[in-house]
Amino acid sequence: MKQEIKTSFTLSLLGAATLLAAQTVSAQDLVVKIGHVGPTSGAIAHLGKDNELGARMAIDELNAKGVVIGGKKVKLELLGEDDAGDPKQGTQAAQKLADSKVNGVVGHLNSGTTIPASKIYSDAGIPQISPSATNPKYTRNGYKTAFRVVADDVHLGGTLGRYAAKDLQGKSIAVIDDRTAYGQGVADEFEKGVKGAGGKIIGREFTNDKATDFSAILTSLKAKKPDIIFFGGMDAVAGPIIRQMKQLGLNAKLIGGDGICTAELPKLAAGTMGDGQVFCAEAGGVDASQKQAMEDFRARFKANTKLEVQVYAPYSYDAVGVLVAAMVKAGSAEPARYLPVLAKTEGYKGVTGTISFDAKGDIKNGALTLYTYKAGAREQLAVVR
Structure with a gap:
């Protein structure tokens, strides 16, 4: 029996992209489509847009630095869909992305839309990373395509x-x-x-x-x-x-x-x-050693969008980074080829901390940040694991 090789994504999102851009590329760019789904309309549209903007920021930064997958220069594209926080609309959005043959998906925001959509992605063989769905059932249905970067x-x-x-x-x-x-x-x-x-x-x-x-x-x-x-x-x-x-x-x-x-x-x-x-x-949080990276992200986010981070934009940003890092490691953006590499993600350095997946697709040693509110603003109390 072959010994399982443990992959290690120790390069930062931008550091990895810079190295890859220096490699020889073909004249023909490879288009890699990454879907994002969240409630960009309705009562919690501010949260869905926050997630989508985080994913878009990752794609824009990667494209600016340059990414090479399997010897070809890559152009990343974000396909955004609105599920309005509704399970039925969520499955429709998922099917639309599957029909568009996206290479990977970041989303959904809500557990109620993420869980039913996960079957559609599983059936299509498309890797899905939720930046914010916390219901345990999401990664306990046995779908090999389901991952999350926050604690449940x-x-x-x-x-x-x-x-x-x-x-x-x-x-x-x-x-x-x-x-x-x-x-x-x-x-x-x-x-x-x-x-x-x-x-x-x-x-x-x-x-x-x-x-x-x-x-x-x-x-x-x-x-x-x-x-x-x-x-x-x-x-x-x-x-x-x-x-x-x-x-x-x-x-x-x-x-x-x-x-x-x-x-x-x-x-x-x-x-x-x-x-x-x-x-x-x-459901997330950074320790003292990661605080500067998160503060830098928040500053870039505000400069780019003129908005404050709501909650999970940085987790959407890292979800894109993890997907692309797996594609690079596998030398392919084809879901069937990079999915096994994605599942073995170990030690990826993101703005939200170190990301490694367990056998279910859950983040290992996920953090929580406790807050209260004073003078109309959130005040951090503690990061716990």
Whole structure:
């Protein structure tokens, strides 16, 4: 039996591209198409556009430096699709990219769209890296084409549950989720984390990702006097929840996952968020040694787009880099040829940290960053693994 060779992507995204550009190339450029799918319309369009802009920035920088795959100079193209955060539209977008014979896909943003789309990519043999989908089911369906560059909900929800019970010393903790694959999944793991840390869940309520009126849910919870409320969902719903908590005089801390952990949340809460009232975790984060690389990325992103990074733009950026690095290593952009190399990614140096995949396609030793909000801005508390 042949010994398995462990590949190592130790060059940076730009460093690798610079070296490759120096190699002999043919006169004919090879067009490599990378798809991106996210909600670029609807209530969380700011998050979908953030992801897409991160992917586009990676492609623009790689093209500027020059990439060579299998002896041919490559021109990378981004094919962007909008799934509006809707599973049906997500599968339609996935099929469109498969029909266009893209060489790889970055996306989707939401677990609820990523999971059904992953079967389409699997059937077509197209590698897919999600920069932000955290539901564990995504990489547990056995699809060899599915990868992600952030920690999953088992880690994220469980960590937040333990943090609520121990660090915040929550005595009466309530849970609300939006019934999406992401919201329900992270809420389930949060509840397990609370109970595992000896905490008490006093109630669980449900809403949906299109709702705007939470008075009945919040009034019911207020009677139970929670000191902490966990919300599994996105910032477009969390903002109105915070506003209505204030209106009802419900003085509890709000905790949520990466879906609410955005730069936009204070605006969506319309000035009703108290300092230190909201706590959240982003599925990702960099240690001190990687801080400068992330700060440099944020500065370049703002210079290029005139926008602040919301959450996962740098993870989309790294997802493109990982795909291209695997193509370069394999000497081919054909999915069937570079997929085995992608699966063995080990030690890729990205702006979000070191990326290596386990046998399921999950990132190894994924980080979480805990935040609170003060004076209308996110304030980092800690990076945990």
